Amino acid sequence: QVIINGDFFVEPKRLIYDLEAYLKHTPLQDVERRIREFFKDRQWEGLNLTVDDIVSAVMFPLTKMEGLDLGMEKKTLNNIIGSIGGGLIENLKKAKVMLLPYCAKPRWCDYRHLDDCGECGGCTVGDAYRLAYQKGMIPITITSFELLRDTLKWCAENGYTYIGHCCYEFYEKRYEIFQKASKEGAKGVLFDIVGTTCYSLGVEEEERAYHGEFTVELDLIKDALVKSLSVKEDEKVSERVQRRHFDFSPFFKDFVPSYYKKPKAVPTPEEDRTRTALQKEVFLGDATIDGKTVSYETAFEVLAEWLRSAKKPTVVVGPLLLWDWQEEELSQKAKALRELIDRVGKIQVKVLPDYRPKLKKYDPSVEMDPPNPHESILHDQNDLTILVGVHCYRTDFVIRLLRKHTPTKVVALCGLYGHPEAHLSTSFTDAEKLLKILNLWKG
Structure with missing residues (x-):
């Protein structure tokens, strides 16, 4: 026995009652066949309703x-x-x-x-x-x-x-x-x-x-x-991979808030490499400015100019660079970013060590709250925000909130496919590319 309830419009009005009666005493394995058989030569009308919709509605709970x-x-x-x-x-x-x-x-x-x-x-x-x-x-x-x-x-x-x-x-x-x-x-x-x-x-x-x-x-x-x-059968697996050791990067340790307590776990590079391959469809090329593809050189020149004209620029350093993962590529990138920060001089640095909500218990002048990144930017009226070392799925979230709630220009120097939603974004940004921005800096 089946009873079908819901908000829908059908003609004739008795259609669903007749279907319920038609299905009575039907073996479970024959239900779908019987539903389609019921509608095969029957004249009926449904508002935004098809036979497949009815099949799905009946079969879903029966599974x-x-x-x-x-x-x-x-x-x-x-x-x-x-x-x-x-x-x-x-x-x-x-x-x-x-x-x-x-x-x-x-x-x-x-x-x-x-x-x-x-x-x-x-x-x-x-x-x-x-x-x-x-x-x-x-x-x-x-x-x-x-x-x-x-x-x-x-x-x-x-x-x-x-x-x-x-x-x-x-x-x-x-x-x-x-x-x-x-x-x-x-x-x-x-x-x-x-x-x-x-x-x-x-x-x-x-x-x-x-x-x-x-x-x-x-x-x-x-x-x-x-x-x-x-x-499902149990799988014979070899010994589990040891969890990564992590500590603060020597290049950004001085920016870590004194109240911050090192957690048991933070997002690793593997998290980005496995999850953000899902986002490769956003890749438009070397770099984007307002969603339009440009060369690295053009993007770096524009960024250098934005840095010169900005009154309160800030760099947000994410977990990929704030922590020392004992990886040469990330270490070199962190070193290059620190050189850029020191050379420009007027850049404010804010850290994003992990993605746990701060629940108002943080200093917005030195740290960004993951669920509310705009609060930190509005606190110091930063007019240029550069995201580096933030995992891609979190970067997308930060960009959307900053563009919605703040007037800041958002730059994403991404290690993977880039973020066209930012005002300016570069893809596959490594130490060499950061040094190119440094070479363009003239103060």
Whole structure:
């Protein structure tokens, strides 16, 4: 038996009731065939409604029934939001990527706003990371809507099936992005999470969650995940790679605020190299000025002129250069940037050591708050802002907020494909290119 409810307009008015009666006592495996059979020679009209829409609406909840074959009880099937683009067991077997919400990590966790996990055993996210590695999957903590969008696109491009975790409200609001990813090749299974969500607390908390400032802790439904992944064989893996050692770069240590406490984890270069390959479609060439492609030489000359005319220029040094990763290329780039800062002299330096929200507990004259980068720029009325060493997905976010809330000119000296949304951006910016800007400086 099936009951179909919703807001839609159809003629004849009894169409949906007749469909419900037609499907009664239909074996689950025959439901889609019977729906299409019902509409085959029937005259009907629907406002923005197709047979495929009705098939999708009926089949989406029915795929949960496959969970019974995994040992799940009927009452726990609602822990599964649904299977997108294929059958539940089929998608679980093929799953290569596990998407986890940052809001399921504890507030005290240094990894809450990173796409990695320390696997300390303090929350169910760490359990999910270990289970993902055990099954040969790639776990990623989703820290923003932009990262979710890019990760789904990456899954689609590589034909990866994913397992995701979110609340029903998030799925309802972001339904289109999951369906679009499915059509492009990213199938998946979504699990519900438990706790007080931002959507149940009102628009203000929803906005805070979008900016990474939501402080309520939710939880994964571990039992449902474990039973679901029982269909995947364990992968024999070699010893896990040791985590990177990191300390402050000697070139910027003097700019670190005295109150800043070194966390257990910060975003590594690997994070940029794996995630921002998803953004390569933005690449327009050597450099861009107001979205138009120009040569490196032209961009450097314009930047040098902007530096000369700016009254309060500032350089924002991100984690890629603020920390010493023991990589020659990044070390040379940090050294060149410090030479440029010292030569120009009037540049104010502000650091962005990690992406944890500061929650108003920071000095905007020396540090940038990741969710609210405009506050730091407005505080000192900086008229030129140069971003260097900031991870690409975070750079996009900073650019949008600075252009929306401040009159500053935004420059992104990017190590990868560039950011056309900035007033000026250069791609694949290394130490050699920074030195070219230095050579153009005449004070």
